[in-house]
Amino acid sequence: MVAALGSHPFDMASYNPPHGQGSGSGSAESGSASGNYSIPLGDAQPDQPPPFDLSDYILMEPGVGPTNFIPPPILMQGPLMQGGMSAPQMESAVFQAAQNSAGVNIPTSTAAMERPRTERIAFRMQSEIEIVDDGYKWRKYGKKSVKDSPNPRNYYRCSTEGCSVKKRVERDKDDPSYVITTYEGVHNHVSPTVVYDARQDAASGRYYVAGMAHMPPSSLGN
């Protein structure tokens, strides 16, 4: 599942997920190894944990602003988008996926059930640089070489006090011109550098920042 931001933003392109070759990490169970994902948005598989992994990224093409990109403040699990979405559709899909991840997925394996669910989203973008300015301030806390990839993975944590959001950044092992950024968690604050408009909806309790829904800090599980 991939959202590709190509010649027209939020146009999806097919992408074959670079699944791990069964290294025992247990992450390669989602979908077939070669096709596009076809699990409908929000249709969680009842007998599987949320099948998120690095294949669930949004693909960004050059010129779509990798140096000034603000990730959606809502994070999600599971396959998200398929081909042919318009920008409003994608935005809606992102939000719906977040809602689904918050309440619909019912993993049955004990490991998946006992593991605290962390909201994550990954972006795959073509970029010379690995550190994109997403408006938040990050502090690097680790670097690790990963199996099946010649490129190290860098670990960052939001440097805002009290915010436990993390992100991982690594280059695509299949195409080093692409950078995969995985966000984990939800910021409990607005961007310190980019705030166009932030307000809290009285009915839902969500924050709306620059037109996007933001979960209230009180709803954070971690």
Place this chain on the structure above:
DNA sequence: CGATTTTGACCTGCGC
């Protein structure tokens, strides 16, 4: 001088 990065060690989960 405080903040950030680097990097080896340590911890934990999972498969065999």
Place this chain on the structure above:
DNA sequence: GCGCAGGTCAAAATCG
């Protein structure tokens, strides 16, 4: 139980 791999910690180094 053991080994591997991913993730985190923390002290030292570096930077602004």
